[in-house]
């Protein structure tokens with residue numbers, strides 16, 4: 001039985017993950033700003049869930065975390081899942097600021113605290129829901145893709161740090177979902193969209209296996225591979241690269257190079 005905190009569990013992927021952990025008999029601390037949704041979720045497993053309602057862009061993150069750890073009686077796994085992103089044609093400071101406050105400042109404060117908590121304890125598992133958007137800049141949401149790149153690079157650093165500090169019982173997982181059917185996934189150019197319950201199942205399995213980086217759903221590893229090829233400067237003709245009104249992670253160049261795989265996977269799903 002593990003003691004788990006999911007920061008950002010009031011809806012979407014976090015809520016489905018919370019259900020999976022509680023259903024498997026673990027104690028789960030769930031957080032978010034929408035108290036009513038946290039209470040509704042708690043009703044599903046009253047003996048398994050404890051709640052703490054707070055905004056990760058505020059000043060009380062550590063106080064709330066410590067309160068939750070006390071309620072749980074310890075901490076084995078923390079998943080930072082809170083996230084904000086908005087696609088806009090213009091460059092809006094208010095949007096950029098909320099994005100960075102949520103996905104960078106809140107993220108690093110809570111991750112830094114949890115990592116050091118696990119170092120003191122000698123074991124623990126820290127995960128974040130980054131995004132496949134982390135692999136390239138996105139013209140419609142530059143702060144979002146940059147913030148997710150920050151999360152993934154920070155976690156890669158923490159993963160290396162566990163090796164440097166010889167801490168084999170501390171695990172780091174960078175979760176990179178593609179499109180998942182939640183409030184967060186906006187726009188009309190979505191593809192390979194996964195239901196949140198399926199995404200949560202794959203995340204749960206990856207966390208059980210202590211994987212350090214995982215693509216959700218699994219086929220999204222292809223996008224990362226494609227980026228490596230793009231960065232190497234070959235394969236993609238310039239006119240196939242992203243245009244201003246098309247996200248950098250465009251389906252065009254992506255499927256240009258993997259048409260057979262795409263057909264096979266579409267048939268399988």
Ligand SMILES: NC(=O)c1ccc[n+]([C@@H]2O[C@H](COP(=O)([O-])OP(=O)(O)OC[C@H]3O[C@@H](n4cnc5c(N)ncnc54)[C@H](OP(=O)(O)O)[C@@H]3O)[C@@H](O)[C@H]2O)c1
Pocket residue numbers: 007008009010011012013014031032033034035037054055056057081082083084085102129130131132133176177178179180181182183184185
């Ligand atoms: N859906 C996708 O296609 C997709 C793809 C890649 C990555 N992701 C990432 O997956 C994570 C979960 O998103 P989702 O798709 O499940 O969307 P969602 O249903 O909107 O969930 C977002 C969660 O973050 C919490 N949150 C947002 N701002 C917060 C704040 N300031 N303080 C505290 N909690 C906050 C929300 O709770 P409250 O609103 O109650 O505070 C909610 O529980 C995000 O980090 C997102 O970037 C999503």
